[in-house]
Amino acid sequence: MNIIERNKYNEMKTIQLKTALPGPKSQEMLKRRAAAAPAGLAKSTEVAVADAKGAVITDVDGNTLLDFAGAIGVMNIGHCAPNVVKAIQEQAEKYIHTCALVTTFEPMVELCETLNRITPGSFPKKTLLANSGSEAVENAVNIARYATKRRGVICFEGGYHGRTLLTLSLTSKHGLFKKGFGPFAGDLYRLQAPNVYRKPDPMTEAEYVDFCIRKLREALISQVDPSDLAAILIEPVQGEGGFIPMPKAFLQEIRNICTETGAVMIADEIQCGFGRTGKLFACEHYDIAPDIITTAKSLGAGMPISATVGRADIMDAVHLGGVGGTYGGSPVTCVAALEVIREMTKPAFLAHATRVGDIMTQRMNVWKEKYPWVGDVRGLGPMRLVEFVKDRSTREPDPDITLKIIKDAVAHGVVLIRAGLFSNGIRLLPPLVITEEQLHEGLDVLEASIAKGMNS
Ligand SMILES: Cc1ncc(COP(=O)(O)O)c(C=O)c1O
Secondary structure, eight states: OOHHHHHHHHTSSSOBOSSSSSOHHHHHHHHHHHHHSOTTOOOSOOOOEEEEEBTEEEETTSOEEEESSHHHHTOTTOBTOHHHHHHHHHHHHHOSOOOTTTOOOHHHHHHHHHHHHHSSOSSOEEEEEESSHHHHHHHHHHHHHHHHTOOEEEEETTOOOOSSHHHHHHOOOIIIIITTOOOOOSSEEEEOOOOGGGSOTTSOHHHHHHHHHHHHHHHHHHTOOGGGEEEEEEOSEESTTTSEEOOHHHHHHHHHHHHHHTOEEEEEOTTTTTTTTSSSSGGGGTTOOOSEEEEOGGGTTTSOOEEEEEEHHHHTOSOTTSSOOSSTTOHHHHHHHHHHHHHHTSHHHHHHHHHHHHHHHHHHHHHHHHOTTEEEEEEETTEEEEEEEEETTTTEEOHHHHHHHHHHHHHTTEEOEEESTTSOEEEEOOOTTOOHHHHHHHHHHHHHHHHHGGGO
């Protein structure tokens, strides 16, 4: 970007670019990262951070950028939410870690009680705390298998569940995540999840969803017997797979199958939970209560914490000593999560999140009309994505234009990441505390990059 272009953007309120990106200090840090960390550790931008507050990131060269990635959906509450910072500081002065496998402490007990209360389902629940989303899913599947004394797990194409051996086995998108690893865990059955944008042309949406439901039912004959089905694992809105909200009828059918067969319905809300869709949990849009819900990311406002919350009888099935870890339920992470929940359960928080989603939807729908390379815009509430194609009629994915647009928008001060099975989507995960002005500012920058298309 030249200096005239840069000054044009500097008239805006939040984004202030003093250098081309990455600036000299950022470049220096990027060099050190490349030398010190493994090559396989990807990064979607060259932003080197000095400070982050709310929806704003300041880099080490003094440039301020708008954060539309939110640490991949971790920062729904905003960077350094004051109450979260205060709670962490106060807890760190009392005790940092005494381990839930050795002692008992208030923040962990209170967080388990709170999660049991606020997650969908009016039945008695128990919560197991861990450190990452992968661990939460791994715990959920292990517990479901233990409780049912069955092995089979149904998962879905496009699903992302983590990078431990079991969760990597459950994850889709082979080339990016799984190539070269393995052998993978067994007794997993991957079925098609409905992606309405990519349905076969002759089918109506309703016919397509019916077809996917029929295939799901058939899998109980062709792939796994119901008597050996431990769990069905699904993201109510696929995250990594491309912000694909599951049709209501499909999720409800999964609920029905689990109820009929005694399998455990596991909803992975690690990306779509904690306010991301405008409700505390995405399942609330679907009027269903899964047997187990996994959550992480925005639960902890940046602290590494995850939770597996489920029916008490299922969660209690495992023998004494069969679950847990050194850091699960660490007090500093629990107090952060409690502050997140306190803030997000105020009606004003989710009302603003919904407004953020409405603004995004209005603006992005226009992009679909204006730019032929925009194939689809979709999502649920403020969890939204724009998908790029080479040709609208064939819907051939265009990952190249996607990368170009991301690079251009980042160069103009908006932090962005990709998503989608074909790496041809830009997902928007700004902190939900973003102001309307900041949101419009970031969307203006992104739209300018989209308008340039392949010339960006
Ligand atoms: C839906 C979902 N499940 C599980 C995970 C894994 O979480 P983590 O990276 O914390 O292990 C992710 C991470 O992106 C996710 O989006």
